[in-house]
Amino acid sequence: MAVGAQRYQAFRDAVNDMGHGEAADNFVTAAFSLQSGYEKAEELLAKCKDLDGLICATDTMAAGAVQCLREHNIKVPEQILVGGQGDAQMARVAIPSLITLHYSYEKSGEVAVEMLMEALAQKEEQTACREIKLGYYIVE
Numbered sequence: 001m002a003v004g005a006q007r008y009q010a011f012r013d014a015v016n017d018m019g020h021g022e023a024a025d026n027f028v029t030a031a032f033s034l035q036s037g038y039e040k041a042e043e044l045l046a047k048c049k050d051l052d053g054l055i056c057a058t059d060t061m062a063a064g065a066v067q068c069l070r071e072h073n074i075k076v077p078e079q080i081l082v083g084g085q086g087d088a089q090m091a092r093v094a095i096p097s098l099i100t101l102h103y104s105y106e107k108s109g110e111v112a113v114e115m116l117m118e119a120l121a122q123k124e125e126q127t128a129c130r131e132i133k134l135g136y137y138i139v140e
Helices: 003-017 021-025 034-047 059-071 089-093 105-121
Strands: 053-055 081-085 099-103 136-139
Touching: 003 021, 034 059, 059 081, 059 089
Parallel strands: 053 081, 081 099
Antiparallel strands: 099 136
């Protein structure tokens, strides 16, 4: 399943749990690019009159959204908070720096290699499949 679908479902669940189910329609699907972040921010500005925050699928998209908001004379984060995901260098060099989610990509790579080595060492035995969730943290 695409991660975007899971993230959207989490957004839907959160706004429903908070009693703001109508906000679940305040989303757009975008490509993972700076230009798409810009274009989709513009689309959301037209679609959502009381927009106070944008959650983007990547930091690159969030940087494009910030550029759009600036060109509309909207102060980030004072008027609209913008968040990205991935803890990319882009999030740290953007002005203002972006709120982002850090995922444990490096650790997941290490765990994957360990699991592969274990499977190779057990050549003829079938290795049990495992799912490991490594979590995330917010970087402000």
